[in-house]
Amino acid sequence: MNLGVAGSVPLHRLPWFGHPRNEEIFSMTQQSQAVSAAAAGIVTLGDLTVNRLGYGAMRITGKGIWGPPADHAAAIATLRRTVELGVNFIDTADSYGPYVSEELIAEALAPYPDGLVIATKGGWERVGPGQWIHNASPSHLEEAVEGSLKRLRLERIDVYQLHIPDPAVSFDASMETLARLREQGKIRHIGLSNVTLEHLERARKIVPIVSVQNRYSFADREWDFLLEACTRYGIAFIPWAPLGQNRLAQEALDQAARTLGATPLQVALAWLLERSPVILPIPGTSSVAHLEENVAAASLRLPTHVRKELSEVTSPHASLR
Numbered sequence: 001m002n003l004g005v006a007g008s009v010p011l012h013r014l015p016w017f018g019h020p021r022n023e024e025i026f027s028m029t030q031q032s033q034a035v036s037a038a039a040a041g042i043v044t045l046g047d048l049t050v051n052r053l054g055y056g057a058m059r060i061t062g063k064g065i066w067g068p069p070a071d072h073a074a075a076i077a078t079l080r081r082t083v084e085l086g087v088n089f090i091d092t093a094d095s096y097g098p099y100v101s102e103e104l105i106a107e108a109l110a111p112y113p114d115g116l117v118i119a120t121k122g123g124w125e126r127v128g129p130g131q132w133i134h135n136a137s138p139s140h141l142e143e144a145v146e147g148s149l150k151r152l153r154l155e156r157i158d159v160y161q162l163h164i165p166d167p168a169v170s171f172d173a174s175m176e177t178l179a180r181l182r183e184q185g186k187i188r189h190i191g192l193s194n195v196t197l198e199h200l201e202r203a204r205k206i207v208p209i210v211s212v213q214n215r216y217s218f219a220d221r222e223w224d225f226l227l228e229a230c231t232r233y234g235i236a237f238i239p240w241a242p243l244g245q246n247r248l249a250q251e252a253l254d255q256a257a258r259t260l261g262a263t264p265l266q267v268a269l270a271w272l273l274e275r276s277p278v279i280l281p282i283p284g285t286s287s288v289a290h291l292e293e294n295v296a297a298a299s300l301r302l303p304t305h306v307r308k309e310l311s312e313v314t315s316p317h318a319s320l321r
């Protein structure tokens with residue numbers, strides 16, 4: 001499976017990013033209303049409820065999701081600003097850095113404010129920048145959960161996600177391990193990531209699943225059928241790389257953004273939020289300004305005709321891969 005972590009085109013290099021018109025529009029949006037993730041509504045994760053616009057903490061590490069960030073103070077400031085903006089769901093993983101993202105979250109935010117849900121993941125080992133090695137063996141997952149508990153300074157992890165099924169390990173064995181850790185009180189709820197519908201069905205026979213995190217965006221709807229299953233089951237669907245990236249998507253988003261006085265990325269996030277009530281986008285950024293722009297999308301409503309036109313744009317995923 002292509003995880004799009006290494007070798008993907010950084011979005012800020014794409015033509016519509018950083019265009020002065022976007023900055024101007026964003027500052028107009030900011031002036032006219034308070035920016036809050038709460039405007040996106042809520043979604044449940046088992047017995048937890050969070051605002052339906054979260055934050056992905058992968059981008060606060062070094063280049064290649066390896067090592068410390070180039071600007072430590074900016075990473076801490078970005079994390080602190082998430083909470084000020086009403087974000088109460090932060091996604092991370094032990095493999096981001098590795099360990100760096102979890103350590104920065106604890107440094108910036110512990111002791112955590114009430115209601116803040118930190119969702120971490122295990123199942124990858126890191127040997128270098130951009131390099132990811134599967135390991136979802138029972139012994140590794142047990143160690144990984146202990147490590148995340150320590151780094152995040154938590155007694156129990158609210159949402160622990162299997163980062164990706166390990167082709168060398170029985171999927172059931174990975175899930176049974178997480179179920180055991182949940183029974184031991186180390187994990188509150190279990191989520192999946194980078195899975196198929198078959199994985200979801202199998203996992204649900206072993207333990208309750210509260211979330212699925214797969215790549216999904218306006219520009220990439222490959223996992224539509226899995227999103228539909230999550231919507232039916234009332235399981236949160238956490239799209240990673242939610243901002244999307246490709247030329248066809250850009251043209252459609254540009255046009256809608258011009259009509260609505262928003263930025264194309266805000267339109268992409270608003271489209272996601274309206275696509276299903278279980279969608280919980282986690283746009284990732286290392287910049288406070290981008291974070292504020294993304295969270296402001298929580299207040300953007302797409303008129304019916306714009307939503308319809310955007311939804312009818314043929315998913316470019318299949319033709320461009």
Ligand SMILES: NC(=O)c1ccc[n+]([C@@H]2O[C@H](COP(=O)([O-])OP(=O)(O)OC[C@H]3O[C@@H](n4cnc5c(N)ncnc54)[C@H](OP(=O)(O)O)[C@@H]3O)[C@@H](O)[C@H]2O)c1
Nearest residue numbers: 011056057058091193240241242243283284285286290293
């Ligand atoms: N489960 C998995 O396998 C998996 C894989 C990948 C990611 N994830 C999770 O999903 C989260 C989001 O995915 P992602 O970070 O890959 O993709 P993304 O959120 O779609 O895009 C992030 C990229 O967009 C840029 N960006 C963000 N907001 C922007 C704005 N308003 N204007 C211009 N550029 C902007 C960021 O750069 P700047 O830092 O310059 O803003 C960064 O390069 C990650 O943080 C991580 O938590 C999970």
